[in-house]
Amino acid sequence: MGIATNGFNPFGNMSLSYSMWPVVLVPYNLPPWKCMKDPYFMMSLLILGPKAPGRDIDVYLRQLIEELKELWVDGVHTYDIARGERFRLHAAVIWSINDFPTLGNLSGWRTKGYKVCIVCNENTSSQLLRSKICYMGHRRFLSPDHRWRRSKQFDGKREIRSLSKLYSGDEIHEQQSHVNDVHFWKNILSVDRGRKRKHSPGASNWNTGKSKDTDTARLDLADMNIRKELHLQPHGDRYLKPQACYTLTLNERRQFCQFLKSVKFLDGYARIRPFLHQDVCAALVELSCFFQQLCARTLSVNGLNRLEQDIVLILCKLEMVFPPIFFDIMVQLAVHLLLEAKLGGPVGYQWMYPIERFLGKLKKYVRNKARLEGSIAEGYLMNTLHVDKCNDTTKELYFLSCGPDFRVKFYNNCIVNGVCFHNNDQSHYRVTQNCGVMVPVEHDGDPIDFYGELSGVLELNYVNGFRVMLFKCNWFDTDAKKKRIQKDYHLTCINVGKLWYENDPFILAIQA
Template sequence: MIWHHTGWSNDGKIYNPVDGKACQEFDKRYPEFTNEPRNVRLGLAADGFNPFGNMNQSYSMWPIILTMYNTPPWLCMKESSFMLTLLIPDLKSPTKDIDVFLKPLVEELKMLLDEGVQMRDAATNTIFTMCATLLWTINDYPASSSLSGWSGQELKHNQDAMHVQTNVSKSFVGTLLKNENSKDTQKAREDLENWHIRDNLWLQKNNNKINQPHPNYSFKPIDRERLCEFIKGVKLPDGFGSNFKNKVLPNDSNIIWLKSHDYHILMQRLQPIGVRVVLPTNALTAIIDLCTFFKKICAWTLDVKDMYCLSSRKKVVPECTNELKALTHGPLNAFSYTACIVHGVRFVVYFRELRRTTQNSGGFTLGEDGTPFYGQLAKIIQLNYLSGYSVVLFHCKWFNTSGKRRSVEKNGIVAIDISREWYVGNAWYDGDLYILAAQVKQVFYIQDPSRNGNNWRVMEDVHN
């Protein structure tokens, strides 16, 4: 309950809301509340959904959930930590009437802030007065409009990044594939004409019939099929995302049955790569920047100094200080494996995943001189030493990206030529076949559809 009071970040990065400016400003403004670290800080999440959507029945269900930020990040976002305070059912959204439903909750929150309640601290077996405050709400734009009527100006409204990202990705993919989610509609074209914007996209009337013009960025049927074929062929690591192969229609004309996490993967990982085969160069930068924006704000860690840059490529230091004595005696034995888990990430050797629908063998690391190494895992070896110490080594087959035109980075997307896969002989990496497992960052490779041939792959990180 007092983690937020002791778990501050000291490296200039945001790991938890307690590291953000909003919480720090609150602490300065209300020092009496802050002086008692056991006081509770809450966030309110609200959104509506239709529980009978698959039955085509109009109905609205609004859960109002409180989450507590006193606990560390890995606990406060677990379902077991959520408090379902209200469940608002109705034939339509509560909109302006939501204050009627929220009034009992608001009254209780006021009481907890002004008066508090007597609580017993199980750790110290003492009685204290616990207060609570609602720091902000978490919702999408329609819910924010409904909630703003009762919350006042001081309460912050935070937009649910995942929800907004899902809507943007759904609209973008729908427009690319020209399905029911497309925003390129007759009404949208009429709005452009009414506002005198982009006259080359206005509707044209021929023989009293309205026809869509053929703008420069229109997508030909072959591009639509190629985009679906690209998405269908992607193999993701275990637990990272869905199998998109089963979500593309047999004729490669549409993508169906996508959930929020699917759109999350599409927006941040696949769209920046796939759009390069259906969009001209002058449109790519804007789309890739949009995808990169969502990738950064959804990252596990944000850099305070530069909110638009990920804090990646950290220097990895082998953890061998306490094991040095055992290491000097040499290994007692060694074992070889085909899979292992390192820091919660599952790695599988390359030959084992050939018949799998997922890929977990991709690896990336930086050399001492900053040279990027991209490769795939060939062997996993565990060396056991005295006193129960052990070291896990990865035998990696690095792609030969030295020389010109074998590695390209543009718009934040790294593409490599794997034509010299499993390069042997006088290999440029002969002295670096083995590497500590802790030094490898898992990546996966996606076929680059913007280049001719099958030798080019786009490298994607598993974690931001």
Template sequence: MEKGWMKITNRWASAEYKLGVESFIQFAMANLGSEAEIRCPCIDCLNTKKVSSVVVKIHLIRRGIDPSYKTWVHHGEPIPVREPQDDDNLEHNEGIRNETSGEVPEDDNHLHDMLEQIYFGGILDDDINELHINHERIDMHNFDKLFNAAQRKAYLGCETTVLGFIVKMLHVKVYKKMSNDAFNLIMQIIKEMLPADCHETIPWTIYEAKKLLRDLGLGYVPIHACVNDCALFWKENANLENCPTCNESRYKVNDGTGQKIPHKILRYFPLTSRLQRQYFCKKTAPDMTWHKDKRVDDGELRHPADGQEWKEFDERFPDFAADARNVRLGMATDGFNPFGNMSQSYSMWPVFMVPYNLPPWKCMKEPFCFMSLLIPGPSAIGRDIDVYLRPLIDELKELWQNGVQTYDSSSGQTFTMRACVLWTINDFPAYGIMSGWSTKGYLACPICNWDSISVGLRSKIGYLGARRYLPEHHVWRRSKLFNGKYEDRTRPLELSGKEILEQINSGTYKPFGKHTNNNNSKKRKRDEYEKNLNWGKKSILFDLPYWETLNLRHCLDVMHIGKNILDNLLGTLMGVDGKNKDTEKARKDLEDQQIRKELHLKRRANGSFEKPPAMYTLSRAEREGFCNFLKSIKYPDGYAANISKCVNTHGGKLSGLKSHDCHVLLQRLLPIGMRGYLNKEIDTTLFELGNFYQQLC
């Protein structure tokens, strides 16, 4: 074997040294055959420890090979005829052959793989450049700390390493939603049970455990925010003590003793490192090109890559589409109350990024959805969400324009990874917050834009012109049953991103922040939206160079819509208070429209009104019969939750339905369960509605 590479001192920048390491490992694995671990000949181990080939590779590049190990006797090379002066060295190597080795348990091998991929992914490639050298110079202290924890046993005789123990404990904490205090108490109990020699080597608190794992690149960046949501104390504002817009103090406590507590903290989880990790991992890297390599393009819509928007994006940006490893993302956000059903009102907004490169059975699963931002409350963020999106948008711009050098473990090469956002996914109120178009009032429909189809009713605004989307000669266009009129209008024009941007740029908008609110805020807000054609801001998403070229920028979440439709259907059919749309005001609206005369309210002699029963309203006996039907159904394993727990057969009531329960009811159970209680026309409508959602989902 050629062994001149063993004398090279500049290991990081030498392609010859790297090839020598690879040839040594291949030689050893070929000679040792079935052995999973080999002796490490680095200058520290000196063939005294058996470790995996991955660890040997890391040791040889990090520490260097023992130059005196000229004959690889521990790795299958036969012993040649030696000169007398070499006997001492041979005896030394043979003498230490049987010393105790620090073997790594098989369960912890994946930790070594992960450390190699994070710290050595690009360095082990032939393309050595300044970026890799800088990466090595900055992170080697962190690598040494983590690598030692990955090799050091929890205590003498234990098969689990310190790093493996901490990773497993933190996994249990997250998976079982354990509090920090509970984690610390459990760790203290374990500490009392273990020998004293491990007390100094294992981090025994949640703070110390997270501090150890922070170097894996899984942490977040805390960014202070103005109490009025005007600006972030970030980049050009990082050193300010007061908000540059409203001049409010950055801290709610600043007593001059060094204790400073900020009003709000944005948690920013960098996206780039999380996308890179998909390629570092040998299990997920091949799946990141699934949409190009393994997807079957037969005209069926099974994945976003089958959609028209994806294909048109490829045509507009062929340089981006040329490399299948470039990442397509979806952005989703919504507000939630972290305190559950407690009376305390609090609105926190997480922002998730979904990588669509993965196959459909992975891209929407929890391990592959990245939370990039955690926007604090307590009040709803509203249009000021753009202030908090800025770190993410800046990172997305960098990923689009310049990309980032990334190691692909499936091909063993380094490439420039770029990324783009194809669309956002929200419910309708969040749609208005993200896009800047108000989803309230007469111009609430963002598709109709200025060509509204809304009318004013007695208690609300109604949208009764949906028939204009039907084909020109559809029979329902000539019917007066819907609003007492024929429908001869054509569907609204579809505006391009450039036309929408021209609308937005023609308006003038108030600065971000809640410091501008006063007693007349509602009136002023209404006037402002009317003046700007219902636009409340220019969305920060238009800072992305490709955003205005997209045809589909915002998507509606089918989960919310399906649940709302089912709630209103059941509320109307079963007469549920608060969900029943068949109210007295609705009957008066029918009278104003001069339609459905059989449903008009009838005045009694004493001046009160009587509401005639409708054919779609169930009696008490029919409601109980429908509930008995739901109570008796058995589902295939994993198909649906136990909906019978939400059913009360006495009185015929449903309560506590979850989103997936609503999907199952709307698509499968509601049309069948109502079949015996409603007339044929209504029952056919329910079947068609359920069939529509089956095809959609």
């Protein structure tokens, strides 16, 4: 099986900082058309928000890791329904599925700094620019006699380095043996808050959409003494920025956007070609073809060996066109995708797309924004029990977990438990008042009565004709400490001048 995790914002509003982390197990002992489908994903853990666990994710994963060790070493007795016999089942996690920032949390490898590439390890090719670190130097993956190694138009130097070696498991284990100060608990004590784990000598790098064609990027070219035609040109007390071959004029951008609106067939290359320089267009098209072949359903070793040579040439062509600031670590990682394909097979079993769709499904389980993780856990379990046709779930409960129709009906009155309720608007035009609502509840064993007035009646419709009636109420502040509620003989007097729980106005109609 594989283990996958990523953080997501269940509110759907990215301006609100909230991150919860489901941990999903993907079983691969299934047909290829089933193993990456969400009905077969197993959400084994749900790490609470609102903050991401970061490097402390090992604290949350500890129990899961212990169970996985038990499955690997001892196994569990399992019944084979096809053969009608019991056997001992063993399981192994062969890889993790995650984006690159999450890789730093799961593996303990730092994803920032000079030694970012977990494959190149100590031999990561990096260079400090004026504003950030770039990762160029793709020529070292070329053959020693390639003519581009002697050229200075890439970074102003000749490339004499040999191909970076591939570290073995024993060498990586030796690096990790130097990691110390590892504690499997969160730093929750006041003396430890905000304290970062120290980096040990000899531990290597282990630990447990904007435009990039800026003025600084042009100054980087001048520092490296390459592409003099793109350097900033002094013009009086100002500087002029020459247009690069990869940029479009305002008129070309308008024509390109107009072209995008009309794209309906597969002649895109022929129509986009006039907008781009020949070198830019060739490199981008070759890069697109590379990913198209890499993501094919069937891969061959010979084809991967050929792509391994092609991607180096493609990245070198990009180095001759785009500024150094363009080359972050995500560009360099394309070189190592072929090694992962050789080890793991077709990339469809290892990429994040099915996991991201699964996270989108979990987000839809949120019914109570005050109890986000509880909503997701209950919705996931209810859906699982329904698929397994378990007796612990009912049709009504499953219909509720699927969520209501977004088309909500509103009413001014409702008869519940033999009582006719009117909303507060209708009470203004009547001699009698029938909008008062009281809900008795218990908190820590103590009875508490909530008082309010009905402002509206909502009808939520679910699948198969199932429906739920909700009351939307204005709740009066009846805090006994503030003396906003008093018992006067047999009457209950409430100060209606102040409201509370304005963000939680709904109750079930049968609760009133």
